[in-house]
Amino acid sequence: DVKVTQSSRYLVKRTGEKVFLECVQDMDHENMFWYRQDPGLGLRLIYFSYDVKMKEKGDIPEGYSVSREKKERFSLILESASTNQTSMYLCASSSRLLVHFGDGTRLSIL
Amino acid sequence: DAKTTQPNSMESNEEEPVHLPCNHSTISGTDYIHWYRQLPSQGPEYVIHGLTSNVNNRMASLAIAEDRKSSTLILHRATLRDAAVYYCILSGFLVGSSNTGKLIFGQGTTLQVKP
Numbered sequence: 001d002v003k004v005t006q007s008s009r010y011l012v013k014r015t016g017e018k019v020f021l022e023c024v025q026d027m028d029h030e031n032m033f034w035y036r037q038d039p040g041l042g043l044r045l046i047y048f049s050y051d052v053k054m055k056e057k058g059d060i061p062e063g064y065s066v067s068r069e070k071k072e073r074f075s076l077i078l079e080s081a082s083t084n085q086t087s088m089y090l091c092a093s094s095s096r097l098l099v100h101f102g103d104g105t106r107l108s109i110l
Numbered sequence: 111d112a113k114t115t116q117p118n119s120m121e122s123n124e125e126e127p128v129h130l131p132c133n134h135s136t137i138s139g140t141d142y143i144h145w146y147r148q149l150p151s152q153g154p155e156y157v158i159h160g161l162t163s164n165v166n167n168r169m170a171s172l173a174i175a176e177d178r179k180s181s182t183l184i185l186h187r188a189t190l191r192d193a194a195v196y197y198c199i200l201s202g203f204l205v206g207s208s209n210t211g212k213l214i215f216g217q218g219t220t221l222q223v224k225p
């Protein structure tokens with residue numbers, strides 16, 4: 001079975017901290033994605049990557065950056081965390097047809 | 111970018127069929143139609159996908175309109191475990207698709223199943 005693993009299920013950080021969310025997939029997928037999910041707003045795409053070292057902005061990239069140094073790993077970086085970045089973050093990877101999601105990281109910024 | 115439109119919520123009685131609609135009038139010719147669902151405290155999980163023809167699997171059926179501008183996810187006998195948010199997603203991973211490599215989520219339909 002394809003597995004998308006997010007490094008933490010729950011994370012608490014303070015405003016101004018630099019925060020790293022890690023995601024690893026084990027199926028050699030080219031495409032990887034970071035979403036955030038908020039009540040009433042659904043899933044919103046932050047960034048995606050279709051190859052190593054390649055990245056494209058999604059709908060809400062402000063305040064975030066990403067890194068894809070290896071095919072299996074896609075990191076989301078909050079350069080200076082703010083309280084409005086408290087959210088559920090979901091990582092996904094995809095083959096040509098199917099998308100696989102991790103179970104999410106619930107991030108709280110205090 | 112092609113977008114999808116779904117009702118915000120639907121209700122069903124246990125053991126009865128459920129038809130979840132999705133409109134995608136701007137779908138491009140190479141976009142696949144995917145359905146995912148999300149149970150509480152979990153990431154979305156795959157349900158079914160199709161391109162032009164109707165599809166069946168052990169979880170559900172997918173009925174695609176002839177013009178591909180709409181589709182319907184059919185749960186044949188709803189159970190309490192089917193209560194979730196259902197997302198209709200377009201994705202095109204083929205050369206020439208405007209949505210190559212990108213997922214576009216609808217708002218999702220929250221399905222409530224009553225015992």
